[in-house]
Amino acid sequence: MTTTRRTLLIAAAAIATAMPAIAHDYTAGDVAIGHPWTRAAGANGTGAGFMRLRNTGGQPDRLISASTPAARTVELHTMIRDGDVMRMRPVQNIEVAPGETVELRPGGFHIMMIGLTAPMNQGGRVPLTLRFERAGEVTVELAVEAAGARGGGHQH
Numbered sequence: 001m002t003t004t005r006r007t008l009l010i011a012a013a014a015i016a017t018a019m020p021a022i023a024h025d026y027t028a029g030d031v032a033i034g035h036p037w038t039r040a041a042g043a044n045g046t047g048a049g050f051m052r053l054r055n056t057g058g059q060p061d062r063l064i065s066a067s068t069p070a071a072r073t074v075e076l077h078t079m080i081r082d083g084d085v086m087r088m089r090p091v092q093n094i095e096v097a098p099g100e101t102v103e104l105r106p107g108g109f110h111i112m113m114i115g116l117t118a119p120m121n122q123g124g125r126v127p128l129t130l131r132f133e134r135a136g137e138v139t140v141e142l143a144v145e146a147a148g149a150r151g152g153g154h155q156h
């Protein structure tokens with residue numbers, strides 16, 4: 001086997017291994033939910049849920065709440081700059097305009113899970129129910145990534 005061919009095979013194997021984590025999307029009405037994920041965290045701690053929300057319809061929609069059996073309290077948060085530090089602040093809802101995509105990501109909007117009822121272990125899945133004003137309710141699974149993950153390995 002030539003070196004080039006071996007390299008290609010290794011690359012193909014790496015892609016195949018990564019596939020199950022990447023193909024991970026949901027829809028609720030006109031809202032497409034792309035790759036919901038979170039970071040590994042211990043019991044009683046806090047976790048943040050991230051995902052991409054795309055409104056494929058013609059009307060504005062809003063994420064109005066979320067819940068999970070994995071945490072005692074769930075809030076919608078954003079990050080704001082306060083002098084030199086970034087602070088989390090609860091928001092009433094997260095609006096997704098028609099045709100727009102809103103990215104929930106580290107440093108921005110996120111779904112705050114407070115008082116984790118069990119550890120969230122890397123490689124696991126955590127159910128999270130999202131409630132939209134128009135699109136209604138959908139339960140997605142957050143893919144649990146490494147504690148310091150930025151989500152860069154799973155963008156699509």
Ligand SMILES: [Cu+2]
Nearest residue numbers: 077088110112
């Ligand atoms: Cu937060």
